[in-house]
Amino acid sequence: MDVIDPERTEIRALEGVTPWRGARVLDIGCGDGRLSLRLARMGAKVVGIDADASDIRTARRQLPARYQERVRYEVGSGTRLKDADESFEVVLFSWSL
Numbered sequence: 689m690d691v692i693d694p695e696r697t698e699i700r701a702l703e704g705v706t707p708w709r710g711a712r713v714l715d716i717g718c719g720d721g722r723l724s725l726r727l728a729r730m731g732a733k734v735v736g737i738d739a740d741a742s743d744i745r746t747a748r749r750q751l752p753a754r755y756q757e758r759v760r761y762e763v764g765s766g767t768r769l770k771d772a773d774e775s776f777e778v779v780l781f782s783w784s785l
Contacts, residue, residue, distance in 0.1 A: 699726060706778055708732040714776040716766035721747030721759070723782060728758045735774070737764035 693699065702708070709731030715724045718736030720743050727734050736759065738744055747761045764770050766781065 698723075699730075702727070703730065708778075711777045712775065714769075714774075714779045716779065716781045718747060718761065719743045721750060721761060723780065724759055724761070725751065725755060727780075728755045732758070732778075734759045735776070736761045737766065737769075739763065739765055 708727060711732045713724075713727055713732045713734045715727065715734055715736040718724050718738050719740070721736055724734045724736040724747070736744075736747060738747075738761075741763045744761045744763050751759055751761070762770060
């Protein structure tokens with residue numbers, strides 16, 4: 689059971705936005721990776737970035753092995769991307785403020 693979204697409202701809203709399977713997604717302000725993991729479960733390939741190195745360590749530690757090829761977490765900022773050559777179909781900035 690999801691403690692943050694037990695009614696799965698967030699997921700239902702996201703499912704209607706775009707086809708996630710195979711989409712390259714940038715999750716800015718990913719925190720502990722909660723949303724990044726949900727997107728990976730829907731088939732997305734996710735790069736999660738957050739300025740807080742502690743949150744990134746937590747996200748990496750909590751990432752199930754079966755999603756390690758679809759999710760990458762990095763310390764970073766949405767104002768300056770580490771690899772400017774990467775492209776994404778979807779960019780999310782949620783629950784970050």
